[in-house]
Amino acid sequence: MRGMKVHALADLGELRRELRARAEAAAAQAAAERERAQREERQRRLFELTVGPVRPLNDQRRVHHRPPAVPPRPVQRQRDEQAVMQEALSDEFDVETLLHTDEHLSFRRPGLGDDVMRKLREGHWSIQRQIDLHGLRTDQAREALGQFIRDCHQMGLRCVRVVHGKGLGSPGRTPVLKGRVQRWLVQKNEVMAFVQARPAEGGAGALVVLLRPVGR
Structure with missing residues (x-):
């Protein structure tokens, strides 16, 4: 009976360690995501301070040229x-x-x-x-x-x-x-x-x- 209790306590300790490891991994991943987001925000602000206000180009006057058609080779005639x-x-x-x-x-x-x-x-x-x-x-x-x-x-x-x-x-x-x-x-x-x-x-x-x- 005592042996069963010792085995159950060992399993419980292993489960706690696994849960703790998962929590630490999740916290590390969340910290990395926050760092990435902060870095992108700093780069965006630096770009705005350097270039100034920007606005999207109006593409209504853009001309789209079709690629020239490739003349067919008269393979069968040859x-x-x-x-x-x-x-x-x-x-x-x-x-x-x-x-x-x-x-x-x-x-x-x-x-x-x-x-x-x-x-x-x-x-x-x-x-x-x-x-x-x-x-x-x-x-x-x-x-x-x-x-x-x-x-x-x-x-x-x-x-x-x-x-x-x-x-x-x-x-x-x-x-x-x-x-x-x-x-x-x-x-x-x-x-x-x-x-x-x-x-x-x-x-x-x-x-x-x-x-x-x-x-x-």
Whole structure:
């Protein structure tokens, strides 16, 4: 019986200590809140003494500018154009019957005179721009060439050079890209003719291409 009383007194003492600790914590928190409020009040009074009386700005004359609208990107149109360009340039196109096997391989649209081809072959046309397809995979070269021809034609350029290489670094030293470039160029409506470049302009590793005038 006496042991139970001692245990109850111990529990009561523990409860008192816990209540006292809680009361002290609450008092400390209240003191901190009062200190913070007094500090803010002192800062407010100091600001008023330094600046003087203030009043809110009248925002009725404020102009709110809307951010400029971002123009939409024609992503789908670009994808469609790329798809059309890739489909138009086929690797299976039979180009052999369209090429002229004179002293150098060449191509010209029907109705184009011999004098135009002669001047193109002799370098009378000034080369206005060129593209180098070295190191590109077949699909990359096809897309780059199609875009190049289209851009040059839209800019009104007439004579460009396409460097495809001689194929010396290809397996079997066979100029695979050269034959593909010829097929692709024949399929481009912007191309009127092309001839093998002169030795000083790339020789067997390049073609000089004559483009159709804009609007024709």
